[in-house]
Amino acid sequence: MWRLAKKYLVWWAAFLAFLFMCGQVASDLALPTITSNIINNGIAKNDIHYIWVSGAKMLVISLLGVLAAAGNVYFAATQSMSMGKRIRSDIFKKVTYYSDKEMETIGDASLITRTTNDVTQIQNVMVQMLRMMLMSPIMLIGAGILAYNKSPKLTEVFLVVIPVLIIVVGIVMYFAVPLFKSMQGKIDKINLIFREGLTGVRVIRAFNQDSYEQDRFAKANRDYTGTSIKAFMWVAFLIPVITFVISATNIGIVWFGAKLVSAQAMEVGNLVAFMTYATQILISFMMLAMVFVFIPRAQASAVRINEALDQTSDIVDPAQPDDTEAPAGQKTLEFDHVNFRYAGAEELALTDIHFQGRSGDTVAIIGGTGSGKSTLVNLIPRLYDPETGSVSLNGVNLKQMDQTTLHDRVSITQQKAVLFSGTVRSNMLFGKPDATDDEIWHALEVAQAAEFIREDDKGLDAVVEQNGGNFSGGQRQRLAIARTILKSADVYVFDDSFSALDFKTDALLRQQLAEDDQVKQGIVVIVAQRISTVAGADLILVMDNGKVVGQGTHDELLADNPTYQDIYNSQIRKGDDVDA
Template structure:
């Protein structure tokens, strides 16, 4: 974990080293001041020598100014190092997430990833800054103060040593008890963020069903769980302050009492008033250093769980990688499934079993089947969103695992069931398919997807702003824009995963007709609920519980396949919903 996080300090290692150096320099300046103060009292104030007071006083001012300078430099360098470290952590996680396969992403919830990039990184940032500054300053201050105390009076210095040992044991006990609760609390943040995310993204449904109170109660329970765990941890940490104060005041009383006796008994010869003042100053330095260390321990305790969660994301390796000498060109859109089986988890139930298909380049393949028949799972194997468990999938005569991932995915355009648009203009969204696309190419893609019909009606046309998630366009409009975006890739294979479900039948027919005319060499896979969407396909694949029930022309399937017959009859005779026999996977 430490090695993983340490890699992300790159670019900020110099300031990370300079920060503790400045802190040590500040401590040295602070430790000089009590010694100079003793000299003023013993050699200046007591004998009434103003020259000593001026000289030593000037030295104290210089030491204080240098201490201030080193303190400022340490604070600036520490802040620069900590914020840079946090930036690198967020950037590193984000970049690594982009490489994840769907199988990797399935391990984490969206809310969990958001928590890691916000709350967890903030905890690590605060802890890192404390480590660079306080974890160096506090021990250095305590050690130097103890050494200086022993140079003044060994007997009184032993009081500090005993206090440090007792207080250190007490703090270690407190920290060990609080760690468990902080770890649990940060895991509960995922549930809290998930509740907020789910509520905001589905706010229209919440209001439509008048479920505000129910959602409010869910959030209350999630926030209450976090509060209870943090409260338990804070109640344990609350013992920190009174123990610290008890130790500080006890030491001050003992030093004052024993020191006064030494001054009186020795006639201020072996132990002077200035020495007592110095010992009291060192007392405060030592015990304040312990208080700083306790704060550092609290931050480390809070950030330990966060550090593990962040390192987990940074260490996660995509299970889909390029092999040696990857193929950089897709010859054509021919597809072959060679006895393919697939399961989402190792040793889990197979979603697909023994799929054996041979599809020629340029063919249009319709795919139908009941709910859970793994239609989406099948097509997700083509761009290697998942890898097969058994068998092989080849495109253009080459196993997809041998292709360069970018090359493969640039030649396999996929319009998923859940269409996503991003905030920006229509043109910017479409250029996700091809960043170098010209305005003419964009307009042509929209014509093929029948999106030009509504885009031209917008006052700003292709410069019309799309809100996040495409909330200011209808479902059908969103689907057509996503199809146009896919067409801009000019792919060898085009996959429409129930991508015209929100489009009327006439527009659906226009889109399919446009494909036949404009992209005859592209292999098209159409997952659909409507028979009309696949009845003109070259072949239709019927899936049943992850197995091939039929793969033939629509006309032949209508004669030989019971599932296809049932779907056809239910829709053409108007006798029910498709999902009575099976909906979309």
């Protein structure tokens, strides 16, 4: 947590919070002494003038104390909230540069928890530290000194009280701290189940698994609730114990103090002041104990936040990137004997992948489920790096290219069409931020999406709900394809992005792609399941179990590749028209 405070806390503001807190504590410590003097010098001697003057001093000091407290609260609150804002921003910024490997390492649900709940824990404890943790030791020391000045004899009471409090706080921390630490992981589990339930709600209903999912969530929820109840029961146990100790201490002070007063070894005003200081000492000790109970939970959150911020990626930019751009019409994409395996996997996911595409070429990839098609295309935008071999764009190894430049030169439609809440125009501008309306409409025409967009009175300003929920699967795919086409790129990748389209729309879209002047300048890479989608490609890669078991044109593969023949025959029997 110290690392986060050192990096994100504005230290001059924290210092001002400390100064204001010192002012508040000085005010709180001065008031019992003035009260003591009023009793000893004003009431005992019937000096009304002294009482009025001392009362006026108390009002002024109280006002100054209130102002100091307000200053401390202001800086403590603003700094803790600003610290949380900066941490959240940095986590989000860091996550946007994660490779798929880092995303899989932490997980979506855990990242959400770390960005929300864990940051909130840091904020809450930071407020407590700038308030109670600053005030408690100062108050404890100051009140202890002033109490000793009032009656050294009575301070012996604390020799019994303080050890008792230390033992009680120690017991509470021993049982509560592990519970608080485990709570964060259990929040992760709740978020994971809840997120799966939201994204898979249709599947859950379709298979009538509502009760199962509700039970699964209820079990995780009960587990978290039970742990929370136990943790806060231990914390709540502190309050009555310390209240009892304070009351017992006051009884002891009154008992022994009355004897000192009767023996004229102590003035009544000093006894009253001593009781106030004793209460301040014990309350300060209680507040300090509460802070130390909650710090371990915040520390656990800080470790999780630092873990997210410290994730190092194997995919890094070179010190001297090669951003050489090939002339128009001379773009190339080459896989040179590429091998790849996922982290921790024993078997290769891709084995000896070798092919080349040039400007104007359409490279199609076909194969069974799990054959490695999406894994292959994920190497093109460098979401992963190959284990051996190389992937080159325009003759430059992707590892020698700046990632920003690479992503500018690659336009991709992922297997799952992703749309963002906003409008059709705002989603299209992801592909090309400075695109004109005419360019957007052209991309929509090519992607066969213009017709249903025109049906909405708002046109390009038509609302897109979260995840494109107000569009069908095919419409989402076409909008995602349009966004890809809109961007001027060297390589256009369509990762199984025609799967939700009917045969007619699929054929029209491919025809428009082949005729589009901008797309023809680059290389088109298509991952598909249908023979009809890949039949017109210049190069077809047939994949099986992570290997290219055949490559060539449709006619060449149909003549001599058994795997391609099997796919063809299975689809033709189902009525798939290759010439569609």
